[in-house]
Amino acid sequence: MDQQDSAASHGEHRTTTVEQGRFCFARCACGWRGPARRARSLARTDAQGHADGPTY
Ligand SMILES: [Zn+2]
Numbered sequence: 001m002d003q004q005d006s007a008a009s010h011g012e013h014r015t016t017t018v019e020q021g022r023f024c025f026a027r028c029a030c031g032w033r034g035p036a037r038r039a040r041s042l043a044r045t046d047a048q049g050h051a052d053g054p055t056y
Pocket of ligand 1: 012013014028029030031032050051
């Protein structure tokens with residue numbers, strides 16, 4: 001557990017990429033978290049896919 005985003009606005013997907021060790025994953029303000037990736041570019045792709053298509 002690291003820092004929490006307190007400014008999570010409803011209905012908006014604000015994605016960020018978080019580096020954890022040698023892995024990187026995408027995180028969203030809605031609480032979604034992507035799978036751990038080795039490349040940040042893949043994590044960003046996950047984030048874009050989440051923001052574009054609301055799956056949850
Ligand atoms: Zn989201």
